[in-house]
Amino acid sequence: MPEITIKDIARICGVGVTTVSRAINNHPDIKPETRQQIQKVIDQYGYIPNNSARNLKRTESNTVAILVRGITNPLFNSIIKVLNIELKRHKFSMLLQQVDYEEDEVALALELIKEKRLKGIIFLGFNYYHPEGEIEKIKIPFVLGTVGAIDGDEDCSRYSHVTVDDLRESYRMTEYLIKKGHRDIAILSAEEKDSSVGKLRLDGYLKALADNGIAVNPRLIIPFSDTCEHYSMPNGYVTTQSLLSSGEKFTALYATSDIMGVGAYRALREAGIRIPEDVSVVGFDGAEMGDYVLPKLTTLKQPVEEMAKAIFDQLYDLINGTCGNKNLLFCGKLLEKESVREIS
Amino acid sequence: MPEITIKDIARICGVGVTTVSRAINNHPDIKPETRQQIQKVIDQYGYIPNNSARNLKRTESNTVAILVRGITNPLFNSIIKVLNIELKRHKFSMLLQQVDYEEDEVALALELIKEKRLKGIIFLGFNYYHPEGEIEKIKIPFVLGTVGAIDGDEDCSRYSHVTVDDLRESYRMTEYLIKKGHRDIAILSAEEKDSSVGKLRLDGYLKALADNGIAVNPRLIIPFSDTCEHYSMPNGYVTTQSLLSSGEKFTALYATSDIMGVGAYRALREAGIRIPEDVSVVGFDGAEMGDYVLPKLTTLKQPVEEMAKAIFDQLYDLINGTCGNKNLLFCGKLLEKESVREIS
């Protein structure tokens, strides 16, 4: 079955292909009645323009791509929601693409730029392991969202980041526990060698301990389990179990993400440990779920909406050439709920 | 800046474009050393083939698209994970596309078919409101996943469905509560006019009541709140609150999705109602979260993995022409956890 093309429509209408093209793309130079007649034929025959051909020919588009690594992350969902609104308001069309864990987002971006003539790109959950010079091949504006700021070196000015100040906020969260009288604070976190957010949150924890004269107990630092997805409820569950079975004493548990905290809740409960009477628990992120467990989870809320807006604004400015790269660090908000007890 | 094309590579290498094309596409008819030399130049210049041009030229691809409405749904995530594996194993490349709430998935599908020369399509969370004859325009194999079976009329054989038997399982869940001695069973569900899953689950509830000689109390049927996302924790929370403030008596609460159940937990707790001592609660879906709240939520687990496999198998058979449309109804599994109490 021969696919129907613009030529067919032109022939049927007795006009030139250019005219049909004009009708499709809402060009001004066309007589209203001609347009209507063409539209009618298009509907009748169910003609659908071939995007490959369009993109091939077009020199530019109004498309902004969002490349998300880990679409499961509820944080990203909120960000995407806001971005969707902003992009629409500014007449961009949005292309949302999932990035697989083993996939190379930069390679994907490079392909898409050519294929879709992108105006800009937003990376969510960007990975930093790319070979030197690879990222520089992206010649169009792009913004890195919520990826963990790189330690304060020169890297920051080469790209645009929008992220919460993970190091500082993690420090704050840890210090909060210390101020509540806790000294034996266990942490569920990424390993030391982790390259992004996880590492920063761990560093904040370590720094807070150091600044308060508390010796680090390595046995209280529990790395993610590789038996299940990182930053998931099961991961919080199994890591807390292994913490408990180690027999190490602790009065507070810092889960570096709320959903892990929820997993920790279960492990603690099953061990007959009460929250916060026996052990205080805190999370990170400000996930919705934290308000739906008992006791409500004390957490550090990331200002997701503002960050999403900042991501868009930054990209918008880059596209318009009205600003250079910026590294926007956001402050979080410590939400005191019910999962922490002050001890003497 | 002129983008680098296949011609440039050919010129640089001193070969014809055909040879370069062969190198890119791993064609057999090419001398290994030629290929290597070409590859080297490609890497050096960072040449990336333009997919629009490729798709335009190609008559077919090995791509299967998954069109998801509501990527947030954890159920879909599990399904996608399995599909990803299956598709890879059979050398399909997978294209995952989010469908916006106001977007028309059939129109999108039609575009993609032309643009990417799709081999098949999988719809997750399909909406049924499409104008007559619209769906028939899709001339390539497609499968509808987890959409709620249409009431047993002829529709079923026109497309391929894979879904849990919502009506029956909802019936079973309700009957389970009845057998436990409950007669005043509140339900958080879609409205009567809802067209898919929600309606079926409500119907199952109604039928179970009727079959057991229990009069329906309309004040115990709480429709989704439109103030927040359907099938979400907040929705379960606010609907349960309105149920409570109605003053209507009930001994069991049936949330037609687990995350709504979790929301209900909170509302009940805040009202000083104990689960399951004062009120029994059940959910639907078998979401991971149900195991992380206290008490663990009794639910009806959808056999997600098997369903995902069935979706793939069905599509695969359709593509190979080895079967016609099928309507696969899966059974769920009632998981008795801790949130239901037997009453006299």
Added chain:
DNA sequence: TTGTACGCGTTATCAT
């Protein structure tokens, strides 16, 4: 084994 030349379906340019 390799190269030439054409066409995929569309839009931009330039006529008319």
Added chain:
DNA sequence: ATGATAACGCGTACAA
């Protein structure tokens, strides 16, 4: 306001 035609970048007969 409309039409003819040349690209866009690639794959592939077909020829060599």
